[in-house]
Amino acid sequence: MADPGLAxxxxxxxxxxxxxxxxxxxxxxxxxxxxxxxxFGSLTGLFVKRxxxxxxxxxxxxxxxxxxxxxxxxxxxxxxxxxxxxxGLAGAWMLVHDISPRSILLMTLVLMAMLLVMVxxxxxxxxxxxxxxxxxxxxxxxxxxxxxxxxxxxxWFLLMGGTRQIPxxxxxxxxxxxxxxxxxxxxxxxxxxxxxxxxxxxxxxxLVYGGVLLLRxxx
Numbered sequence: 001m002a003d004p005g006l007a008x009x010x011x012x013x014x015x016x017x018x019x020x021x022x023x024x025x026x027x028x029x030x031x032x033x034x035x036x037x038x039x040f041g042s043l044t045g046l047f048v049k050r051x052x053x054x055x056x057x058x059x060x061x062x063x064x065x066x067x068x069x070x071x072x073x074x075x076x077x078x079x080x081x082x083x084x085x086x087x088g089l090a091g092a093w094m095l096v097h098d099i100s101p102r103s104i105l106l107m108t109l110v111l112m113a114m115l116l117v118m119v120x121x122x123x124x125x126x127x128x129x130x131x132x133x134x135x136x137x138x139x140x141x142x143x144x145x146x147x148x149x150x151x152x153x154x155x156w157f158l159l160m161g162g163t164r165q166i167p168x169x170x171x172x173x174x175x176x177x178x179x180x181x182x183x184x185x186x187x188x189x190x191x192x193x194x195x196x197x198x199x200x201x202x203x204x205x206x207l208v209y210g211g212v213l214l215l216r217x218x219x
Contacts, residue, residue: 007214010149014156018164026057027127029084029161035115036083037061041076044069051115053124057168060179073187080180081162081169081199085206087111088158091151092210096217101151105139108154152214159210162203170196 017025030053038048038061047064054060061080068076079086094104112132119128138150172178173196181192181199 004215006149006152010152011156011211011214014153014160017153017157018160022164025157025161026165027053028131028157029165030054030057030059031112031115031128031131032084032087032158032161033080033165034059034061034083035111036079036081036086037076038115038118039083039111040079041072044072044075046072046076048118050120051118051124052121053119053127054121055123057165059124068187070187073183077180077184077187077195078198081165082202082206083162084158084165085162085203085210088155088162089206089210091155091158092213095151095155096213101144101147102139104151105135105147105154108135109139155210155214159207163200163207166196166200166203169199 034051034053038051041061041063042048046068049062049064050060051062052060061076063076091104095101109132112128112135116125116128116132119125135154138147142150169178169181173181173192178192178196181195184190184195185192
């Protein structure tokens with residue numbers, strides 16, 4: 001069984017990556033954000049046309065269909081800003097249910113490989129493989145203890161990064177240039193402000209619940 005201090009220590013490391021170093025790590029959250037759009041859109045029958053990951057943390061996912069059903073819009077739209085939190089929460093659940101850290105990292109690699117096939121811009125072709133290379137190196141070359149520590153940091157980072165992107169969402173929304181909330185508002189008739197609040201509440205809930213799982217259930 002791992003020392004309970006591992007969860008606390010890796011949480012601090014992830015916080016540093018997600019807050020002070022956000023300028024350098026934001027692309028990993030963008031990858032999870034766009035991956036969320038692509039995964040849940042595909043699960044509802046949409047076909048991904050292209051994914052972009054841009055400098056500064058921006059990105060985009062477009063689908064081949066011009067007309068979407070209500071549930072397709074809801075699933076694909078919500079899964080962007082909630083994507084990092086969903087993946088982080090899934091990782092936390094797997095960690096505390098005895099799924100090996102290496103298996104979690106390999107699943108991460110599979111998802112990144114699927115996303116890379118759909119990337120259509122130069123920076124994305126750099127950011128996604130470099131992030132995947134880091135995960136692959138730990139999964140395939142590091143010993144079990146390093147894999148455990150890295151997976152804890154990775155899961156914490158996804159959970160914290162899911163909340164860290166919300167201030168940027170709010171700034172874009174205030175400036176009138178936020179696409180996700182606009183699409184969801186148009187499809188549902190609800191205010192775009194509602195979805196800003198929903199993304200904030202959802203990401204915070206995932207961080208709290210995922211954090212409780214990791215802190216109260218050390219491996």
